Amino acid sequence: xSIALRxxxxxxxxxxxxxxxxxxxxxxxxxxxxILWIVADDLGYGDLSCYGATDMRTPVLDQxxxxxxxxxxxxANCPVCSPTRASLLSGxxxxxxxxxxxxxxxxxxxxGYLDPNxxxxxxxxxxxxxxxxxxxxxxxxxxxxxRPNDRGFDHFQGWLGDMMDDYYAHRRHDINYMRxxxxxIDPEGHATDLFSEWAVDYLNNQKEADEPFxxxxxxxxxxxxxxxxxxxVAKVQQREPGIDExxxxxxALIEHMDAGIGQVLQALNETEQDKETLVFxxxxxxxxxxxxxxxxxxxxxxxxxxxxGLKVPAIARWPGKIPAGTKSGLVAMTMDLFPTALELNxxxxxxxxxxxxxxxxxxGKEQSPLRDELYFTRREGGVTYGGKTIEALRLHDWKLVQxxxxxxxxxxxxxxxxxxxxxxxxxHPQQFRDLAARLRKQIQRGGEVPxxxxxxxxx
Numbered sequence: 302x303s304i305a306l307r308x309x310x311x312x313x314x315x316x317x318x319x320x321x322x323x324x325x326x327x328x329x330x331x332x333x334x335x336i337l338w339i340v341a342d343d344l345g346y347g348d349l350s351c352y353g354a355t356d357m358r359t360p361v362l363d364q365x366x367x368x369x370x371x372x373x374x375x376x377a378n379c380p381v382c383s384p385t386r387a388s389l390l391s392g393x394x395x396x397x398x399x400x401x402x403x404x405x406x407x408x409x410x411x412x413g414y415l416d417p418n419x420x421x422x423x424x425x426x427x428x429x430x431x432x433x434x435x436x437x438x439x440x441x442x443x444x445x446x447x448r449p450n451d452r453g454f455d456h457f458q459g460w461l462g463d464m465m466d467d468y469y470a471h472r473r474h475d476i477n478y479m480r481x482x483x484x485x486i487d488p489e490g491h492a493t494d495l496f497s498e499w500a501v502d503y504l505n506n507q508k509e510a511d512e513p514f515x516x517x518x519x520x521x522x523x524x525x526x527x528x529x530x531x532x533x534v535a536k537v538q539q540r541e542p543g544i545d546e547x548x549x550x551x552x553a554l555i556e557h558m559d560a561g562i563g564q565v566l567q568a569l570n571e572t573e574q575d576k577e578t579l580v581f582x583x584x585x586x587x588x589x590x591x592x593x594x595x596x597x598x599x600x601x602x603x604x605x606x607x608x609x610g611l612k613v614p615a616i617a618r619w620p621g622k623i624p625a626g627t628k629s630g631l632v633a634m635t636m637d638l639f640p641t642a643l644e645l646n647x648x649x650x651x652x653x654x655x656x657x658x659x660x661x662x663x664x665g666k667e668q669s670p671l672r673d674e675l676y677f678t679r680r681e682g683g684v685t686y687g688g689k690t691i692e693a694l695r696l697h698d699w700k701l702v703q704x705x706x707x708x709x710x711x712x713x714x715x716x717x718x719x720x721x722x723x724x725x726x727x728x729h730p731q732q733f734r735d736l737a738a739r740l741r742k743q744i745q746r747g748g749e750v751p752x753x754x755x756x757x758x759x760x
Contacts, residue, residue: 333429333430333431333513333645333646334513334577334578334579334619334645335507335513335514335515335516335574335577335578335579336426336431336513336514336515336516336578336579336581336642336645337516337518337565337569337578337579337580337581338389338515338516338517338518338581338583338638339518339519339520339562339565339580339581339582339583340386340389340437340517340518340519340520340582340583340584340585341520341522341523341555341558341582341583341584341585342382342438342519342520342521342522342523342524342584342585343382343523343524343525343584343585343586343587343588343589343594343603344523344555344584344588344613344614345584345587345588345594345595345596345597345602345609346587346588346595346596346597346599346609346612346613346614347588347595347596347597347598347599348523348551348555348588348594348595348596348614349362349363349555349614350362350363351363351366351367351371351614351616352371352597352614353597354595356541356544356548356552357552357555357556358540358556358559359555359556359559360559360563361559361560361562361563361566362559362562362582362614362616365562365566365580365582365616365618366616366626367625367626368618368620368625368626369580369616369617369618369619369623369625369627369663370616370617370618370623370624370627370628370629370662370663371614371615371616371627371628371629372614372615372616372617372628372629372630372631372633373628373629373630374612374629374630374631374632374633375583375612375613375614375615375633375634376611376612376613376632376633376634376635376675376677377583377584377585377586377587377611377612377613377634377635378394378395378634378635378636378677379395379585379586379611379677379678379679380586380587380603380604380605380606380610380611380677380679381402381403381585381586381603381604381679381681382403382440382463382524382585382586383395383400383402383403383404383413383440383441383463384396384400384401384402384403384413384678384679385585385586385635386400386439386440386441386519386585387399387400387413387415387441388634388635388636388656389422389585389635389636389638389639390421390422390423390441390452390517390639391419391420391421391422391636391639391654392422392636392637392638392639392640392654392655392656393419393636393653393654393655393656394636394655394676394678394743394746394747395413395678396678396680396746396747396748396750396752397655397746397747397749397750398415398416398419398750399413399414399415399416399419399750399751399752399754400413400414400415400441400752401413401678401679401680401690401747401752402679402680402681402682402690402752403440403463403681404440404441404442404443404463405463406443406462406463406473406474406476407474409682410682410683411753412680412681412682412688412752413441413680413752414442414447414751414752414753414754415441415442415447415452416750416751417446417447420651420653421452421453422453422515422639422642422643423452423453423454423515424453425642425643425648426515426642426646427453427455429646429648430512430513431512431513431514431515432455432456432507432510432512432513432514432515433453433454433455433456433514433515434454434455434456434457434458434503434514434515434516434517435449435454435456435457435458435459435516435517435519436456436457436458436459436496436499436500436503436516436517436518436519437459437460437496437500437517437518437519437520437521438459438460438519438520438521439457439459439460439461439462439519440460440461440462440463442754443461443462443478447754448461448480448483449461450482450483454517456482456503457480457481457482458480458481458482458499458503459479459480459496459499459519460478460479460480460492460521461478461479461480462476462478464521464524464525464526465492465521465524465526466526467526467528468491468492468493468521468522468526468528469489469490469491469492469528471487471488471492491528491530491557492520492521492522493520493521493522493554493557493558493561494561496518496519496520496521496561497561497562497564497565498564500516500518500564500565500568501564501565501568503516504516504565504568504569504572504574505568505572507572507574508572508573508574513577515642518565520558520561522554522555522557522558523551523554523555523558523588523594524589525589525592527547527550527551527554527592527593528550528554529550529553529554529556529557530553530557533553533554533556533557534549534550534553536553536556537549537552537553537556545593547592547593548593550592550593551592551593551594552593562582566580575620576620576621578619579617579618579619579622579623579645579663580616580617580618580619581615581616581617581638582614582615582616582617583613583614583615583616583635584613584614585613585635586603586604586610586611586613587599587601587602587603587605587609587610587611587612587613588602588603588609589602589603589604590602590603590609596608596609596612597609598719598720599612599719599720600720600721600722601704604679604681605704606677606679606691606692606693606702606703606704607702607704607721608715608719608720608721611677611693615633617663619663622663622664623663623664623665624665627665629662629663631659631662631668631670631671632670632671632675632695633659633662633671634656634675636654636655636656637656637657637658637659637671638656638659639654639656640654640656640657640658641656641658641659641660641663643658644658644660645660657671657672659671673696673697674694674695674696674739674743675694675695675696676692676693676694676740676743677692677693677694678690678691678692678743678744678747679691679692680752685705686705686706687706687707689706689707690706690744691703691704691705691706692740692743692744694736694739694740694743695715696735696736696739698714698715698716698717699712699713699714699715699732699736700712700713700714700715700721701733701736701737701740702721709726710726710733710737711724711726712724712725712726712729712732712733712736713725
């Protein structure tokens with residue numbers, strides 16, 4: 302063997318050690334499945350029947366769980382909206398793509414700017430011949446080059462901004478952020494109904510397409526304002542006598558969304574695309590407690606670095622591929638869906654991303670833990686946060702939390718104390734110092750990426 306050939310061969314061996322190659326047998330057997338990601342907004346860990354809610358009826362998502370796999374240890378990448386969505390689409394921790402906090406209309410209260418150089422899942426899947434679509438909430442930028450069509454979506458029909466001030470009027474700060482691609486539209490109807498109907502229309506149009514589709518369906522529900530249709534509230538109150546009015550409103554909004562998802566899944570069945578489609582449902586963060594959310598046994602909720610703000614429902618279904626009625630305790634994060642979509646198409650995971658494919662798990666195979674460390678960060682304004690960050694780090698069963706930029710770090714053991722009630726910082730000083738050092742390195746890593754853009758996200 303010549304010296305040149307020997308060098309090439311040795312380089313190949315070296316790369317094979319460090320690069321996780323896809324399952325070649327799986328890649329050869331499958332034929333570019335359709336991918337449908339459904340993301341709820343602020344859905345609590347305990348706010349589905351299949352996750353323990355006793356005052357709620359979510360038959361569609363319950364059936365999805367029965368037909369597929371339910372995750373019990375799935376984490377959103379952040380306890381608020383924009384950062385988790387950035388991680389979903391980039392496969393990276395949110396601060397590594399410039400979105401440590403919520404992107405909003407006004408620059409003085411906006412805490413992220415999606416890195417224009419970040420490679421999103423849309424770019425990767427388009428190279429594999431996919432048609433890409435986003436229906437629903439974007440929340441990752443209001444101007445070019447930060448809008449959905451700028452970032453690889455062939456079709457966008459939905460809401461460009463953050464929360465809606467009204468589910469029927471579709472405005473935020475009196476600005477209409479409803480779009481069909483780059484055209485402003487002003488449709489009539491409840492936003493949940495609109496997003497469900499548009500998703501059904503998209504699936505019907507894709508029935509005869511030669512290319513597979515990637516559809517990201519992102520609901521605003523059950524984010525505030527808690528504004529379900531009146532008939533859904535009446536149905537809940539009649540079924541659940543004595544239910545708190547605030548809770549009844551939230552239950553109705555979630556049940557209304559569940560029915561809309563049912564329309565979408567029915568369209569998949571009627572167009573005979575269901576067996577060719579991997580469906581993954583989750584939430585962008587935990588439920589908001591002051592509007593009646595239920596995060597099960599977990600401490601706290603949305604905005605918080607305690608488990609109730611981070612751990613979310615997650616369900617995967619792919620008929621004939623994912624074992625029906627199964628449950629997984631694999632500790633995974635939102636950003637892991639990116640490399641999972643890559644592996645579905647036989648693509649290797651890039652070392653530039655933080656996510657790791659969970660495809661072996663959802664196919665019913667044994668899989669080693671994805672990572673030792675799970676990092677969480679959030680930047681926010683106002684007097685409560687002052688533009689600073691809060692963080693958390695989970696290392697195996699240990700968890701380090703700084704839930705206020707002005708408060709102390711706390712140390713918990715999730716195995717013995719899943720409700721995070723007892724701070725072990727003083728009794729386990731070495732463990733505390735170790736996690737604190739790891740967290741500082743991660744904060745430095747995230748600080749390499751700017752999070753304020755030149756246009757300040759203002760139209």
